[in-house]
Amino acid sequence: MKIAAASAFDKRKSADVLIVPFWEGAKSAFKENFSSVALEDLLDSGDFKGKLGEVAIFYAAKAKEPRCLLLGLGKKENVSSESLRKAFAAAIKWIREKKLKAVHLLFPDIEEEMAPSILESVLLSNYAFTSLKGESSDDKSPRLIETFLMFGISSQTASQIDHYQTIAESVSLVRDLVNGNADDVTPEMFAKEIPAMLGKKVKTVVFDRKDLEKEGMGLLLAVGQGARYEPCMIQASYRGNPQAKEHILLVGKGITYDTGGLCLKSADNMLTMKCDMAGAATMLAVVKVAAALGLKINVTALAPIAENAIGSKSFKQGDVYRSFSGKTVEILNTDAEGRLVLADAIAYGVKNLKPTLVIDAATLTGAIVVALGEEMSGLFSNDESAAKDLERASQRTGESLWRMPLYDYKDSLRSDIADLANMGGREAGSIKAALFLQEFTGGVPWAHIDMAGPAFLSKPKGYFPTKGTGWGVRLLVDFLEQRAK
Numbered sequence: 001m002k003i004a005a006a007s008a009f010d011k012r013k014s015a016d017v018l019i020v021p022f023w024e025g026a027k028s029a030f031k032e033n034f035s036s037v038a039l040e041d042l043l044d045s046g047d048f049k050g051k052l053g054e055v056a057i058f059y060a061a062k063a064k065e066p067r068c069l070l071l072g073l074g075k076k077e078n079v080s081s082e083s084l085r086k087a088f089a090a091a092i093k094w095i096r097e098k099k100l101k102a103v104h105l106l107f108p109d110i111e112e113e114m115a116p117s118i119l120e121s122v123l124l125s126n127y128a129f130t131s132l133k134g135e136s137s138d139d140k141s142p143r144l145i146e147t148f149l150m151f152g153i154s155s156q157t158a159s160q161i162d163h164y165q166t167i168a169e170s171v172s173l174v175r176d177l178v179n180g181n182a183d184d185v186t187p188e189m190f191a192k193e194i195p196a197m198l199g200k201k202v203k204t205v206v207f208d209r210k211d212l213e214k215e216g217m218g219l220l221l222a223v224g225q226g227a228r229y230e231p232c233m234i235q236a237s238y239r240g241n242p243q244a245k246e247h248i249l250l251v252g253k254g255i256t257y258d259t260g261g262l263c264l265k266s267a268d269n270m271l272t273m274k275c276d277m278a279g280a281a282t283m284l285a286v287v288k289v290a291a292a293l294g295l296k297i298n299v300t301a302l303a304p305i306a307e308n309a310i311g312s313k314s315f316k317q318g319d320v321y322r323s324f325s326g327k328t329v330e331i332l333n334t335d336a337e338g339r340l341v342l343a344d345a346i347a348y349g350v351k352n353l354k355p356t357l358v359i360d361a362a363t364l365t366g367a368i369v370v371a372l373g374e375e376m377s378g379l380f381s382n383d384e385s386a387a388k389d390l391e392r393a394s395q396r397t398g399e400s401l402w403r404m405p406l407y408d409y410k411d412s413l414r415s416d417i418a419d420l421a422n423m424g425g426r427e428a429g430s431i432k433a434a435l436f437l438q439e440f441t442g443g444v445p446w447a448h449i450d451m452a453g454p455a456f457l458s459k460p461k462g463y464f465p466t467k468g469t470g471w472g473v474r475l476l477v478d479f480l481e482q483r484a485k
Ligand SMILES: [Zn+2]
Pocket: 258, 260, 308, 334, 335, 336, 337, 338
């Protein structure tokens, strides 16, 4: 999509639709001089109230745009970046359903600080995953907006278009990877194709199975041993501030498909399990964005990638495996595999990369979805400053986090025959998973994001599409931007 600022509203060319924003109470929210009889009639009818996300249409065959879309922004006193994102997502949804390609917008008269949220919403809402549709399908060519021109936008906001486009492209990359077939988005595919996708400024190292054996990453190897694709780990580094000591390590869970292993999932629970690499895709995408934006920060992503398959070679319940850290782990449930691959990657990163902060993101537990639902992720942290900064980034980006306790349930992870068990019973499952990970952080400041809810949606929600959402990219990029300042 070409998204751009435009001037001279009076001299504009034609387009399919003009978006005209209103505050609740149908008070106009735009600066440009625009009026029409049809608009007055519609407003006089009282049918359009301007409520948040409300859409009303009138047609004007002879106008430069044959359709005029009135968009409600809600009450002016309640406006926020997130309310603007929600409102514009509703407009884009309507426009895409009608297969319209060229859009004009009378940019609303709002505080400079909130204006970029409109760019974000338009960019994030204009996404479709169609590569698996058949050639003859009506939807093969996606219903996407091709040009989006904004009238009355400030030069300051206009100067940030490229910035938000860069971020949105990486969000789309994560969505594509999550939505792709698990037999296409394999550990091999990650190893072969991801390095080139991250751009020249990102230095990547790929650890293949032999490298993992040499390093002693017994947990990652165990999880991947049942699959026909060999596990791997991708290290992607960007050094934007070589003088600084600060180095942030991002670790993402990369299970390309999770059957549950020998502790096989039910059909319903397995249905969405190609999303189980969303954490890895997110962390790699965040490093890509940090490099593309030239952020003054040092950041490395580690993505342990494996498929948790069922078969004669699968790792076994009741067996004990040795982790990179040296700690041994008894497998009480082969479906609690995400924490195993993360544990090895975190321990490897802490030892070899000397990070000042570790953040991991993972579609880790069903328990967090029971607790917080599909729209929020759980945040666990032993570091107040990182937790506060992540919460602030969450408020700015609208990617919701809720702080969860690292309550001392460690006894439940005790094993009679190994140093740790990989499960601690059903209750407080997401807390116990976090406590398991904490055992491998070596005391380094750390935050864990359990994103099993919002990484993959059963139905679209605002500017998030159904299935892969790319949730977390904007949150973590915002966090890095704040740290880089
Ligand atoms: Zn699992």
